[in-house]
Amino acid sequence: MQRRKFIKNSALGVTGIVSSSILASSEEKNILPVSVIKSIKPMVVCTWHFQNATSKAWEVLNNGGNALDAVEQGVMVEEADPTNETVGLGGRPDRDGHVTLDACIMNHEGKCGSVVALQNIVHAISVARKVMETTPHVMLAGLGAEQFAYESGFKKTYLLTESTKKQYDEWKKTSLYEPVINIENHDTIGMLAMDENGDIAGACTSSGLAYKMAGRVGDSPIIGSGLFIDNEIGGCVATGLGEEVVKTVGSFLVVELMRQGKTPQEACEEAINRIVNKPNSDYKNFQVGYIALNKQGVTGAYAIHQYFSMTKNQDGTNEQIASDYFNKI
Ligand code: GLY
Numbered sequence: 238m239q240r241r242k243f244i245k246n247s248a249l250g251v252t253g254i255v256s257s258s259i260l261a262s263s264e265e266k267n268i269l270p271v272s273v274i275k276s277i278k279p280m281v282v283c284t285w286h287f288q289n290a291t292s293k294a295w296e297v298l299n300n301g302g303n304a305l306d307a308v309e310q311g312v313m314v315e316e317a318d319p320t321n322e323t324v325g326l327g328g329r330p331d332r333d334g335h336v337t338l339d340a341c342i343m344n345h346e347g348k349c350g351s352v353v354a355l356q357n358i359v360h361a362i363s364v365a366r367k368v369m370e371t372t373p374h375v376m377l378a379g380l381g382a383e384q385f386a387y388e389s390g391f392k393k394t395y396l397l398t399e400s401t402k403k404q405y406d407e408w409k410k411t412s413l414y415e416p417v418i419n420i421e422n423h424d425t426i427g428m429l430a431m432d433e434n435g436d437i438a439g440a441c442t443s444s445g446l447a448y449k450m451a452g453r454v455g456d457s458p459i460i461g462s463g464l465f466i467d468n469e470i471g472g473c474v475a476t477g478l479g480e481e482v483v484k485t486v487g488s489f490l491v492v493e494l495m496r497q498g499k500t501p502q503e504a505c506e507e508a509i510n511r512i513v514n515k516p517n518s519d520y521k522n523f524q525v526g527y528i529a530l531n532k533q534g535v536t537g538a539y540a541i542h543q544y545f546s547m548t549k550n551q552d553g554t555n556e557q558i559a560s561d562y563f564n565k566i
């Protein structure tokens with residue numbers, strides 16, 4: 238498809254609300270009508286306050302890049318930041334002292350790639366993309382994923398930093414194994430972007446639960462749980478206690494609810510309700526948050542507890558949006 242020039246600072250750049258009937262009437266599959274394309278304004282959203290990541294993703298979109306490149310390069314900023322102790326380099330280790338990374342990526346064609354419990358590689362998201370683009374598979378795990386990364390040209394990097402090593406040594410004194418709500422007020426970075434063609438892609442990357450059991454895998458590399466994209470409908474990413482997201486296949490659920498006509502906000506709220514309304518749900522002791530973006534550029538965010546937020550960048554400026562939440566008692 239011929240790339241349309243991104244309309245910057247013009248009246249046509251204002252986000253349009255595009256009815257699904259207009260989208261459905263597009264004669265060429267995956268090509269939006271010109272009237273719709275003119276109203277599309279590229280945008281990116283991510284979980285929490287990772288503004289450097291959304292700025293990077295915005296830069297990619299603003300230069301005419303596609304949504305897949307935007308989300309990959311966006312979350313790579315956090316993977317490379319040793320002060321972010323829940324993602325990539327400097328992520329907190331499992332209870333045996335190993336930093337193991339989970340990540341997945343999904344494009345507008347429904348193609349996806351994922352790595353599970355990957356060690357010694359900073360950019361798990363890029364390895365996930367390589368899995369998607371260069372193998373017949375969707376997921377690679379553990380030593381196989383690490384071997385594949387080296388064969389693909391990634392370099393070996395020791396991911397435990399002085400700071401996380403010190404915290405780990407302190408943790409070992411009690412070895413208390415329990416989830417912490419809103420650890421440092423952030424955890425997984427999940428990102429959704431829509432490019433100038435109206436295509437949506439997403440990425441999700443995390444070092445997972447701090448001091449987890451060796452081999453524990455959360456929601457972040459599981460397509461449908463940590464992330465799901467359906468380019469006809471929209472996308473969703475999750476953050477928080479992965480086990481609870483996996484039990485409800487949260488991101489897929491949000492996208493399917495949007496397909497049924499719910500707004501991104503309503504869909505995120507319904508997905509959180511599914512978790513907290515389970516019999517004997519222990520929701521007071523864990524956090525889960527969702528952000529969603531639909532094909533019309535409408536976003537939503539909802540969490541179990543306060544202090545979850547979403548960062549949005551649609552015109553070069555980051556907007557920090559506090560998420561509504563369930564537990565108001
Ligand atoms: N959401 C990250 C994890 O539970 O591993």
